[in-house]
Amino acid sequence: MEIFAPLLQYLISGLTNGAIYALIALGFGIIYNATTIINFAQGEMVMLGALGAISIYHLQPSLPLAFLGGVAVVTLVGVVFERLALRPVKDPNPITLIIITVGGAVFFKGVAMLIWGKEAYPLPAFSGNVPLHLGPATILPQNLWVMGLTALLVLALEAFFRLTLMGKAMRACAYNTRAARLVGIAAGRMVQLSFGLAAALGAGAGILIAPLTLGVYDMGTMLGLKGFSAAIIGGLGSLLGGVLGGLLLGVAEALASGLISSGYRDAVAFLLLLLVLFLRPQGLVGGQK
Amino acid sequence: MKLGGLLNRWTLFAALMLLVAAVVPNEYYFTLLNFIGIHTLLVVGLNLLMGYAGQISLGHAAFFGLGAYTSGILTATYGVNPWLALVLGLMVSGAAAFLIGVPALKLRGYYLAMATLGFGIIVYIILNEAQPWTGGPSGLAGIPSLSLGDWSFNTPTRLYFLIWPTVGGVLALSANLVDSRSGRALRALHDSEAAAQSLGVDTARLKLKIFVWSALYASLAGSLYAHTLNFIAPASFGFMFSIKLVTMVVLGGMASIWGSLLGAGVLTVLPELLTVFHDYEVIVFGVILMVVMIFLPQGLVRGLMDLKQWREFKREGGSIPV
Numbered sequence: 211m212e213i214f215a216p217l218l219q220y221l222i223s224g225l226t227n228g229a230i231y232a233l234i235a236l237g238f239g240i241i242y243n244a245t246t247i248i249n250f251a252q253g254e255m256v257m258l259g260a261l262g263a264i265s266i267y268h269l270q271p272s273l274p275l276a277f278l279g280g281v282a283v284v285t286l287v288g289v290v291f292e293r294l295a296l297r298p299v300k301d302p303n304p305i306t307l308i309i310i311t312v313g314g315a316v317f318f319k320g321v322a323m324l325i326w327g328k329e330a331y332p333l334p335a336f337s338g339n340v341p342l343h344l345g346p347a348t349i350l351p352q353n354l355w356v357m358g359l360t361a362l363l364v365l366a367l368e369a370f371f372r373l374t375l376m377g378k379a380m381r382a383c384a385y386n387t388r389a390a391r392l393v394g395i396a397a398g399r400m401v402q403l404s405f406g407l408a409a410a411l412g413a414g415a416g417i418l419i420a421p422l423t424l425g426v427y428d429m430g431t432m433l434g435l436k437g438f439s440a441a442i443i444g445g446l447g448s449l450l451g452g453v454l455g456g457l458l459l460g461v462a463e464a465l466a467s468g469l470i471s472s473g474y475r476d477a478v479a480f481l482l483l484l485l486v487l488f489l490r491p492q493g494l495v496g497g498q499k
Numbered sequence: 500m501k502l503g504g505l506l507n508r509w510t511l512f513a514a515l516m517l518l519v520a521a522v523v524p525n526e527y528y529f530t531l532l533n534f535i536g537i538h539t540l541l542v543v544g545l546n547l548l549m550g551y552a553g554q555i556s557l558g559h560a561a562f563f564g565l566g567a568y569t570s571g572i573l574t575a576t577y578g579v580n581p582w583l584a585l586v587l588g589l590m591v592s593g594a595a596a597f598l599i600g601v602p603a604l605k606l607r608g609y610y611l612a613m614a615t616l617g618f619g620i621i622v623y624i625i626l627n628e629a630q631p632w633t634g635g636p637s638g639l640a641g642i643p644s645l646s647l648g649d650w651s652f653n654t655p656t657r658l659y660f661l662i663w664p665t666v667g668g669v670l671a672l673s674a675n676l677v678d679s680r681s682g683r684a685l686r687a688l689h690d691s692e693a694a695a696q697s698l699g700v701d702t703a704r705l706k707l708k709i710f711v712w713s714a715l716y717a718s719l720a721g722s723l724y725a726h727t728l729n730f731i732a733p734a735s736f737g738f739m740f741s742i743k744l745v746t747m748v749v750l751g752g753m754a755s756i757w758g759s760l761l762g763a764g765v766l767t768v769l770p771e772l773l774t775v776f777h778d779y780e781v782i783v784f785g786v787i788l789m790v791v792m793i794f795l796p797q798g799l800v801r802g803l804m805d806l807k808q809w810r811e812f813k814r815e816g817g818s819i820p821v
Contacts, residue, residue: 248609295789305555306792308612309749312557313788316742320782431738435620442613473628480617487614488602 215346220464222344226353226422228460229360230256233415234437235444235452236367237408243384243447244404246304250311251291252412253434254318259284259413260425261322264331273336281413287318288409289402297398315434322427330424333417356418363414364453371449380404384447412437432476439483445493454494458482509671516663520656529655531771533727536662538763540720542747543673543756544713549745550754551677551685552709553692554604554611558619559744562714564626564736565592566721568639571731572632575641582645585722589715596714600707611710619741626733638732645726658727665723669716673756676712681705689754739781746784749791752798761800 234256241249263280267273295310296302336355341348371377382390383400391397415433416425423429436459444455459479467475486493523529545559569588573579579587595618603614626633633639644653645661652661676682687695688702696702725731743766751762770777795802 248612295793298793301796303553304609305549305553305753306796308555308609309745310789310792312742312745313785313792315785316739316781317785317789320779320785323781324779435616438613439617471628474624477621477624480621483617484599484614484621487610487617491606491610 216468217465218345218347220468221461222347222349222353224461224464225457226356226460227419227463228440228457229356230415230419230433230456231437231440231459232453232456233360233363233411233418234433235441235456236364236449237411238438238441239447239449239452240380240404240408240411242441244380244401245296245307247296247307247311248438248446249405249408250308250434250438251314251318252408252437253430253432254315254322255284255288255409255412255430256416256419256433256437257322257425257427257430258287258318259416260333260420260429261326261331261416261427262413263417264333264420264425265326267333273334276333277414277417280417281410284413284416285406285410288405288412291409292402292405297401315431319427319430322430326427328427330426332424333420335421350422352418352421356422359414359418363411364449367411368449376403436476436479439479442493443482443486445496448493448495451493451495458494508674509667512667512670516667520659526655529659531768533655533658533662535760535764535767536659536666537720537724537727538744538747538767539666539760540669540716540723541744542751542759542763543669544716545744546748546751546753546756546759546762547673547676547709548713549748550752551682551689552706553689554706554710555745556615556710556713556741557612557745558615558617558622558738558741559713559717560736560738560740561615561619561622562592562596562717563721563724563740564622564733565595566718567725567731567736568626568633568721569718570722571639571642571725574643574726575639576632581643581722581726585645585719588718588722592714592718592721593711596711597707600710604703604706604710611706616738619738623733623737626736633733636733638730640730642725642729642731644729645723652726662723662727665719669719670756670760677756681708685709742784742788746787750787750799752801753796755798755801758798758800762798765799 234252237252237255238249241247241252259280262283263276266279267276270276291314295314296307299306299310335350335352337351339350339352341350342354343349369377371381379390379395380400380403382393382395383397387397390400412434415437416429419433437456440455440459441452442455443459444451444453459482462482463475463478466478519532523532541559541563545556549555566585566588569591570581570584573584573587574581599614599618600611603610627636629635644651646652650657652658677685684695684700684705687698687700688705692702724735747762747766748759749762750765751758751760769783770780791798791802795806797805
């Protein structure tokens with residue numbers, strides 16, 4: 211029992227962070243499927259979501275409004291970024307596109323520092339801070355919100371890709387863009403949609419985690435890179451892979467920081483990333499190639 | 500003709516180096532020039548990788564850091580001869596690059612970018628956390644200067660005459676590499692990997708070679724940096740510095756050895772000229788990366804030259820042949 215209690219506690223915090231990584235990973239996957247670009251600006255959408263929601267909450271203290279408003283603004287940012295920075299590229303080879311998204315990430319971070327400064331801002335928890343007891347461990351209502359809403363979002367995403375015409379069109383583009391064009395799918399619109407969707411998921415992740423970690427201009431870089439690691443670990447472009455990769459990474463990180471050393475906590479994600487790249491580059495569930 | 504051209508270029512470089520030294524008014528400018536030199540070493544290597552091998556390293560600061568910390572720790576803590584430490588630093592960085600490069604470069608696509616990104620962050624975390632060796636976030640002090648016999652490179656002016664001949668050597672080496680058989684294979688690789696392979700170029704091995712070279716350059720720069728400042732801290736070797744290096748390459752122009760000098764020069768001098776620059780540094784880098792890649796993918800020099808030619812062409816009433 212004595213060993214079990216902290217382990218359960220690690221599991222709770224691990225799954226909470228893991229859910230956030232999963233949402234970010236899905237954003238990477240959706241854009242990768244539509245364009246084969248790795249959008250390194252994805253982490254900054256998380257930061258913009260968190261800070262945007264905090265600012266909206268400051269003006270009008272309503273959490274649902276802050277959540278929806280934050281997601282809406284960032285979705286727009288994602289779509290505009292694709293339109294202004296990626297679509298005009300005349301010679302879209304991978305290295306050019308990577309550099310542009312890295313430039314975008316750095317740019318968003320700098321602009322956020324200009325708008326919000328360097329201090330960290332709080333966002334109230336969605337339903338109070340009274341901890342619940344779960345056997346020997348405690349769990350905050352916000353942890354449940356993060357896990358629950360993530361599960362809901364993932365299911366909604368799955369339904370979108372399986373059941374709606376637009377979702378099916380996006381999948382068709384991911385399989386074969388040219389063939390999708392031939393059957394009349396506007397591939398350009400799908401790319402735009404993928405950037406909007408990925409930005410919305412990132413923003414949602416940022417707003418969910420903000421009550422637990424505060425919102426600050428430089429939070430996006432690390433979260434983005436970890437979400438990216440989660441995507442690679444699970445298998446880039448796979449929905450299931452993104453979720454599994456995220457949760458696995460979150461739990462591994464929590465266990466490592468609890469049992470080994472908290473200083474090296476951030477290294478776990480990148481060690482796993484290197485390990486997966488070397489041993490199983492298609493990721494845990496990736497099967498193609 | 501080839502040899503003559505080469506000789507001329509390098510005598511010109513040496514003459515220019517001496518001329519600059521003669522007109523530079525004070526030590527501050529020597530310090531600035533020395534940093535330009537160190538950045539140039541880093542940028543040339545990364546430029547070979549990005550411009551010729553078509554791969555990108557998002558963790559080049561890590562190799563810079565490995566060189567700096569190997570030199571720093573061995574000389575400051577263990578009293579090892581600085582030149583020996585420099586060579587050991589090269590070995591450490593080269594081995595690290597080899598270990599990452601072998602698996603990552605076998606695969607097509609972004610794998611080197613991802614692997615170097617992960618590696619860069621891990622190295623940064625270790626530099627911060629391994630306090631007993633690295634001194635942690637507050638840094639490592641007391642690194643001795645390099646010296647030859649009794650002549651110690653302990654002033655900016657003296658360092659200038661160490662760093663810039665090194666830069667000249669590395670530029671010459673890189674120009675040679677690009678003009679060699681490997682270089683031609685590299686360019687073939689850059690244009691079409693499949694075509695290069697079909698002509699018998701071992702592309703994975705070639706990319707690995709360039710990647711290791713670029714890590715060696717970075718390590719050399721790191722060792723020089725450690726002995727120039729006599730103090731190092733992890734903050735100089737983080738993710739943002741890797742991005743800054745990529746920005747220098749992009750600005751100077753990918754696949755341009757001399758462009759490296761320009762990219763490193765501009766982005767080293769700019770923060771000194773603009774005092775407000777520091778706060779907005781990230782925004783400026785972001786804008787440079789995006790704007791140059793969208794509008795001048797050949798870099799500043801060639802991009803502007805193309806633009807000028809285009810203007811003249813238009814003024815003369817030319818039209819585009821279809």
